[in-house]
Amino acid sequence: xxxxxxxxxxxxxxxxxxxxxxxxxxxxxxxxxxxxxxxxxxxxxxxxxxxxxxxxxxxxxxxxxxxxxxxxxxxxxxxxxxxxxxxxxxxxxxxxxxxxxxxxxxxxxxxxxxxxxxxxxxxxxxxxxxxxxxxxxxxxxxxxxxxxxxxxxxxxxxxxxxxxxxxxxxxxxxxxxxxxxxxxxxxxxxxxxxxxxxxxxxxxxxxxxxxxxxxxxxxxxxxxxxxxxxxxxxxxxxxxxxxxxxxxxxxxxxxxxxxxxxxxxxxxxxxxxxxxxxxxxxxxxxxxxxxxxxxxxxxxxxxxxxxxxxxxxxxxxxxxxxxxxxxxxxxxxxxxxxxxxxxxxxxxxxxxxxxxxxxxxxxxxxxxxxxxxxxxxxxxxxxxxxxxxxxxxxxxxxxxxxxxxxxxxxxxxxxxxxxxxxxxxxxxxxxxxxxxxxxxxxxxxxxxxxxxxxxxxxxxxxxxxxxxxxxxxxxxxxxxxxxxxxxxxxxxxxxxxxxxxxxxxxxxxxxxxxxxxxxxxxxxxxxxxxxxxxxxxxxxxxxxxxxxxxxxxxxxxxxxxxxxxxxxxxxxxxxxxxxxxxxxxxxxxxxxxxxxxxxxxxxxxxxxxxxxxxxxxxxxxxxxxxxxxxxxxxxxxxxxxxxxxxxxxxxxxxxxxxxxxxxxxx
Amino acid sequence: xxxxxxxxxxxxxxxxxxxxxxxxxxxxxxxxxxxxxxxxxxxxxxxxxxxxxxxxxxxxxxxxxxxxxxxxxxxxxxxxxxxxxxxxxxxxxxxxxxxxxxxxxxxxxxxxxxxxxxxxxxxxxxxxxxxxxxxxxxxxxxxxxxx
Numbered sequence: 001x002x003x004x005x006x007x008x009x010x011x012x013x014x015x016x017x018x019x020x021x022x023x024x025x026x027x028x029x030x031x032x033x034x035x036x037x038x039x040x041x042x043x044x045x046x047x048x049x050x051x052x053x054x055x056x057x058x059x060x061x062x063x064x065x066x067x068x069x070x071x072x073x074x075x076x077x078x079x080x081x082x083x084x085x086x087x088x089x090x091x092x093x094x095x096x097x098x099x100x101x102x103x104x105x106x107x108x109x110x111x112x113x114x115x116x117x118x119x120x121x122x123x124x125x126x127x128x129x130x131x132x133x134x135x136x137x138x139x140x141x142x143x144x145x146x147x148x149x150x151x152x153x154x155x156x157x158x159x160x161x162x163x164x165x166x167x168x169x170x171x172x173x174x175x176x177x178x179x180x181x182x183x184x185x186x187x188x189x190x191x192x193x194x195x196x197x198x199x200x201x202x203x204x205x206x207x208x209x210x211x212x213x214x215x216x217x218x219x220x221x222x223x224x225x226x227x228x229x230x231x232x233x234x235x236x237x238x239x240x241x242x243x244x245x246x247x248x249x250x251x252x253x254x255x256x257x258x259x260x261x262x263x264x265x266x267x268x269x270x271x272x273x274x275x276x277x278x279x280x281x282x283x284x285x286x287x288x289x290x291x292x293x294x295x296x297x298x299x300x301x302x303x304x305x306x307x308x309x310x311x312x313x314x315x316x317x318x319x320x321x322x323x324x325x326x327x328x329x330x331x332x333x334x335x336x337x338x339x340x341x342x343x344x345x346x347x348x349x350x351x352x353x354x355x356x357x358x359x360x361x362x363x364x365x366x367x368x369x370x371x372x373x374x375x376x377x378x379x380x381x382x383x384x385x386x387x388x389x390x391x392x393x394x395x396x397x398x399x400x401x402x403x404x405x406x407x408x409x410x411x412x413x414x415x416x417x418x419x420x421x422x423x424x425x426x427x428x429x430x431x432x433x434x435x436x437x438x439x440x441x442x443x444x445x446x447x448x449x450x451x452x453x454x455x456x457x458x459x460x461x462x463x464x465x466x467x468x469x470x471x472x473x474x475x476x477x478x479x480x481x482x483x484x485x486x487x488x489x490x491x492x493x494x495x496x497x498x499x500x501x502x503x504x505x506x507x508x509x510x511x512x513x514x515x516x517x518x519x520x521x522x523x524x525x526x527x528x529x530x531x532x533x534x535x536x537x538x539x540x541x542x543x544x545x546x547x548x549x550x551x552x553x554x555x556x557x558x559x560x561x562x563x564x565x566x567x568x569x570x571x572x573x574x575x576x577x578x579x580x581x582x583x584x585x586x587x588x589x590x591x592x593x594x595x596x597x598x599x600x601x602x603x604x605x606x607x608x609x610x611x612x613x614x615x616x617x618x619x620x621x622x623x624x625x626x627x628x629x630x631x632x633x634x635x636x637x638x639x640x641x642x643x644x645x646x647x648x649x650x651x652x653x654x655x656x657x658x659x660x661x662x663x664x665x666x
Numbered sequence: 667x668x669x670x671x672x673x674x675x676x677x678x679x680x681x682x683x684x685x686x687x688x689x690x691x692x693x694x695x696x697x698x699x700x701x702x703x704x705x706x707x708x709x710x711x712x713x714x715x716x717x718x719x720x721x722x723x724x725x726x727x728x729x730x731x732x733x734x735x736x737x738x739x740x741x742x743x744x745x746x747x748x749x750x751x752x753x754x755x756x757x758x759x760x761x762x763x764x765x766x767x768x769x770x771x772x773x774x775x776x777x778x779x780x781x782x783x784x785x786x787x788x789x790x791x792x793x794x795x796x797x798x799x800x801x802x803x804x805x806x807x808x809x810x811x812x813x
Binding site (some may be wrong): 072073074075100102103104105107123521524526527529534546547610631634638639647650652656658659660663 | 673675680681682684685687688690691692694695696697699702703704705706707708710711712713714715716719720723724725733736737738739740741742743746750774775776777782
């Protein structure tokens with residue numbers, strides 16, 4: 001290759017870089033570096049005129065290498081590679097120097113920042129001289145998408161995909177799709193019945209010819225690469241043959257094991273050992289809980305098999321379930337959230353005082369098919385039944401486990417609104433009931449939300465600004481006898497208060513779903529500090545992840561309400577569809593390769609490869625790398641004692657040049 | 667002695683630590699400017715020779731950051747890095763380089779704060795150890811050796 005002719009383009013990024021780093025000085029410094037034939041600065045290098053300047057300079061000065069010193073390569077490397085390509089220069093003969101995220105934004109001292117910027121530019125200039133032309137490869141994209149999680153976000157994504165004629169595998173770990181929304185009674189601020197708007201979508205998804213619903217199943221492994229993933233799905237043993245089961249429900253009536261806590265009903269009532277989580281379950285196929293079924297535990301009973309006219313009960317299913325591997329092009333993760341368990345907040349009395357409920361427990365109490373058939377009532381001898389006494393006063397406690405450094409720092413975004421909804425529902429279910437709403441700040445940001453709050457202000461709800469200190473059942477005054485007492489500092493009045501009530505509802509916040517971390521590891525995704533999945537960019541790529549071909553939607557990314565979850569489900573589907581419609585995916589060329597003349601055939605590299613991409617050519621006694629399997633981590637390269645393995649774009653020479661560039665005047 | 671400004675080379679994996687370092691910037695966390703990062707796809711790519719090369723060229727300290735155990739984008743590249751770490755420390759010790767000048771840390775993509783903290787700590791540790799001047803010492807040992 002001819003002698004390097006490097007062009008260096010230093011960006012001010014408005015004032016982001018320019019206010020800290022002396023950009024003209026850096027450009028002047030670059031002019032004096034070896035191989036640099038042209039250096040220029042620009043206010044916004046990524047803008048059209050900025051890119052035009054690069055393209056013109058490549059042609060005018062016959063540049064064969066380009067360094068852009070601007071933001072992070074994670075931000076604009078693809079942009080400037082494309083700029084180079086457009087000017088006829090291979091995009092890999094380009095290197096980016098990160099002056100923004102790793103210099104100007106993290107350095108206070110201007111002189112130190114400018115010096116560091118020069119060092120970073122010099123390292124990039126030295127490195128780029130050793131760059132070679134590389135070319136992405138194009139692979140076909142499997143026209144199918146895996147959607148993990150059958151809540152409203154996942155269902156929306158699946159339906160959008162299916163309507164574009166894309167095959168969808170919708171995997172749900174519970175026996176029914178529907179997710180958290182299926183448990184809700186009404187939805188704020190419109191007070192739509194949740195089931196009325198969700199169940200049609202559930203049925204539509206289940207019956208759509210392009211969607212395969214894998215209920216009671218989990219994704220246990222993902223291999224391959226963008227466009228060509230293989231997912232391993234674990235179908236848990238349900239002991240019911242879904243092909244034969246007609247969903248008649250005879251088994252549900254006759255099962256004699258009646259005292260199993262009903263998890264889906266927040267353990268407020270019991271279910272049988274064979275069950276569907278709720279009446280409108282989709283698919284409407286029961287599962288047998290092997291932990292409680294006496295037939296499976298002791299070999300005695302068999303009643304469900306006797307009453308099943310379809311002969312769908314299969315006690316002999318393998319308890320470990322079955323596994324299936326599917327081919328997909330991309331993945332949408334929509335695994336939702338779980339609600340905060342307030343048991344550790346002892347002062348609030350949950351688990352100790354019978355009529356203190358979590359939000360989801362109260363939601364089920366309001367629901368016509370819940371434990372009290374929709375009656376808002378107190379427990380009778382510790383048990384919740386529809387015949388219980390109605391409360392005369394109810395307290396709603398905001399921010400339980402949210403905005404609290406002892407538990408979760410984040411705001412769960414939905415609790416203010418659902419508490420307002422509860423205030424309305426209590427007034428509707430128990431006319432004349434006093435409702436006290438204890439809030440820190442009322443956060444009603446959403447279409448129609450503030451208006452809903454204003455409506456509640458007129459519905460005779462007592463709003464008290466203050467974080468509840470304690471809920472107890474120790475009466476001091478006669479009116480507190482036999483009731484619960486909420487102790488709070490009323491910060492608007494500036495006094496502490498004791499308010500007697502009969503029931504307390506804790507507005508429990510949202511947390512990452514059970515198993516979120518394990519799934520992140522299975523899919524090689526990252527989590528934010530709060531445990532929710534990390535998006536590629538918080539503003540501009542909110543449903544993408546760092547892993548090409550894996551998207552996120554709904555509450556698994558952060559707490560959000562139903563409209564936002566649905567919007568993200570559709571957004572993720574649009575990205576998945578775009579990839580599939582294009583039909584191909586571009587694979588980065590930064591894979592490992594073997595310099596055969598240096599390879600001694602020692603085989604150190606072979607067990608290091610996590611993808612089995614390296615084998616040994618026994619005849620020639622050499623390592624051989626299968627490029628299609630290599631994902632370009634470079635672990636084998638870092639370990640090769642003969643430097644016989646190299647990684648395109650990250651070879652030893654290039655990294656040495658970068659090290660030397662950093663330390664050039666040390 | 668005038669205040670000594672150590673020079674640190676940091677090798678950061680693309681998926682966790684480089685992203686974490688970028689996040690430190692996005693959230694405007696300030697840290698010492700004496701560290702310059704080199705991006706590799708995985709911390710497993712960091713050949714021990716990169717570490718020696720950096721010291722040979724005048725670095726006073728070397729930092730490697732990768733994903734937390736279990737979080738590696740390439741399944742377990744970071745475990746392999748961790749496996750090499752004691753070997754590199756031993757070799758540095760044999761060269762007469764205090765192994766405290768070489769550090770391996772896990773920094774996730776959401777740990778901008780932590781990256782800033784790790785960098786500042788590393789710089790303070792190395793500052794306390796004083797300049798390494800390995801190139802000069804290499805030269806001296808070359809001239810001192812019998813012809």
